[in-house]
Amino acid sequence: xxxxxTTIEKVIAEKCFTGMSVLLPGFVNVGVAESLIDGLLATDIxxxxxxxxxxxxxxxxxxxxxxxxxxxxxxxSHIGNxxxxxxxxxxxxxxxxxxxxxxxxEKVRAGGAGIGGILTPTGVFTPMQDxxxxxxxxxxxxxxxxxxxxxxxxxxxxxxxxxxxxxxxFIHAWKADTLGNVVYRRTSRNxxxxxxxxxxxxxxxxxxxxxxxxxxxxxxMTPHFIVDAVVQGKALTEA
Amino acid sequence: MxxxxxGKDLIAWRTARFFKDGNVVNLGIGMxxxxxxxxxxxxxxxxDTENGAVGLNGAPQPGEDFDPNVVDAGGRPSKLRVGSxxxxxxxxFGFIRGGHVDITVLGAYEVDARACLANWMIPGKxxxxxxxxxxxxxxxxxxxxxxxxxxxxxxxKLVHKTELPWTGWRCVDYFVSELAVIHFIKDEFGIxxxxxxxxxxxxxxxxxxxxxxxxxxxxxDIRILEDA
Numbered sequence: 111x112x113x114x115x116t117t118i119e120k121v122i123a124e125k126c127f128t129g130m131s132v133l134l135p136g137f138v139n140v141g142v143a144e145s146l147i148d149g150l151l152a153t154d155i156x157x158x159x160x161x162x163x164x165x166x167x168x169x170x171x172x173x174x175x176x177x178x179x180x181x182x183x184x185x186x187s188h189i190g191n192x193x194x195x196x197x198x199x200x201x202x203x204x205x206x207x208x209x210x211x212x213x214x215x216e217k218v219r220a221g222g223a224g225i226g227g228i229l230t231p232t233g234v235f236t237p238m239q240d241x242x243x244x245x246x247x248x249x250x251x252x253x254x255x256x257x258x259x260x261x262x263x264x265x266x267x268x269x270x271x272x273x274x275x276x277x278x279x280f281i282h283a284w285k286a287d288t289l290g291n292v293v294y295r296r297t298s299r300n301x302x303x304x305x306x307x308x309x310x311x312x313x314x315x316x317x318x319x320x321x322x323x324x325x326x327x328x329x330x331m332t333p334h335f336i337v338d339a340v341v342q343g344k345a346l347t348e349a
Numbered sequence: 350m351x352x353x354x355x356g357k358d359l360i361a362w363r364t365a366r367f368f369k370d371g372n373v374v375n376l377g378i379g380m381x382x383x384x385x386x387x388x389x390x391x392x393x394x395x396x397d398t399e400n401g402a403v404g405l406n407g408a409p410q411p412g413e414d415f416d417p418n419v420v421d422a423g424g425r426p427s428k429l430r431v432g433s434x435x436x437x438x439x440x441x442f443g444f445i446r447g448g449h450v451d452i453t454v455l456g457a458y459e460v461d462a463r464a465c466l467a468n469w470m471i472p473g474k475x476x477x478x479x480x481x482x483x484x485x486x487x488x489x490x491x492x493x494x495x496x497x498x499x500x501x502x503x504x505x506k507l508v509h510k511t512e513l514p515w516t517g518w519r520c521v522d523y524f525v526s527e528l529a530v531i532h533f534i535k536d537e538f539g540i541x542x543x544x545x546x547x548x549x550x551x552x553x554x555x556x557x558x559x560x561x562x563x564x565x566x567x568x569x570d571i572r573i574l575e576d577a
Contacts, residue, residue: 138423140424190478210483212439212445232488297400297419299436301437
């Protein structure tokens with residue numbers, strides 16, 4: 111049976127590269143793969159295209175990458191907890207694309223689940239529909255039709271949101287076994303479960319690495335076959 | 350029994366009167382969390398947090414043991430109550446968009462006469478992002494905006510037409526202020542219209558109309574807000 115446990119230094123040297131796209135789960139400071147982020151910061155890798163919900167707080171988690179100017183582009187739903195990100199966005203140092211939090215989840219889910227896109231009512235008639243295709247359900251004909259932003263709404267209207275996929279995902283787990291089965295804890299689970307499905311190479315940092323067989327199959331939230339590497343992470347001590 | 354609160358406390362008290370026992374309620378950051386101080390007797394609600402839990406139970410007390418893996422939608426440490434459940438973000442937003450959250454309470458920059466909400470960006474100012482607000486107002490069964498009736502310059506918060514980018518289109522059900530409760534009810538064409546339902550005992554219908562930027566429909570018995 112494969113043992114996927116490796117070191118942070120080795121996996122980053124072998125699998126991460128300048129200009130890569132990376133899925134970084136986490137909600138503010140919890141569920142962020144901070145040990146992997148520290149490992150990345152120990153290298154010269156830069157020019158990252160990040161997909162995340164937010165950018166933690168200044169100097170913590172994803173905020174470390176912001177402070178070190180490693181992020182070129184980011185797709186996220188909120189940067190309000192990190193004034194440094196706001197500042198770099200205003201200065202044009204980080205190119206930002208906002209995406210409603212639920213749409214972000216579904217875009218990544220589609221990317222990981224082989225779905226060509228999703229239709230969501232979220233963001234219709236807001237700036238979130240700009241540049242995107244809109245569809246409306248015609249109840250009489252029983253079919254969807256494409257509509258223009260200014261067309262009056264007659265039936266239920268949806269934005270076509272396209273899938274997101276990345277080169278690498280940094281996942282934060284509570285427990286992982288040496289084969290790569292994963293359990294998350296409480297609200298640290300957040301985006302980790304869905305983000306783990308949508309990268310070419312998935313690295314899990316676990317607070318606790320356990321032997322295969324110790325995790326109950328019914329409790330496993332991310333199964334081993336989508337995980338490529340497991341590294342030892344640190345436990346969260348403050349929220 | 351009439352309530353003697355004023356200002357934001359009165360708004361929170363009245364908003365909490367919308368909660369029914371067993372409701373799943375998502376409270377925005379800031380003023381909406383004040384509703385918890387005024388839950389009606391016998392009403393036990395489940396606090397939903399879009400980052401993946403239902404059953405939040407307030408912040409840990411200083412010195413109290415807590416799990417740093419539990420945070421609220423503002424990223425602050427929180428506790429879980431007995432009976433709570435955790436889930437991942439995509440299911441959390443599936444629950445929200447799918448209409449499984451009873452009530453969302455949030456603040457506003459402006460609400461317009463067709464129940465459109467603007468609360469996430471002001472053009473020309475740096476935007477922090479919408480977070481989960483767009484999904485919450487689109488999918489929740491009932492969306493309540495808690496707001497002072499006018500801003501600090503005296504301008505109405507409920508306006509005829511807002512120039513601000515929307516968070517949600519025709520999404521607000523109730524606008525609750527220290528002066529009034531305004532209920533958006535769909536007309537025969539399905540368009541929400543603002544009906545005045547309650548006014549504070551400290552005001553008059555005329556004062557409410559004068560301090561509101563949208564034309565209010567006054568077509569029913571107006572109740573006293575403090576008697577709700």
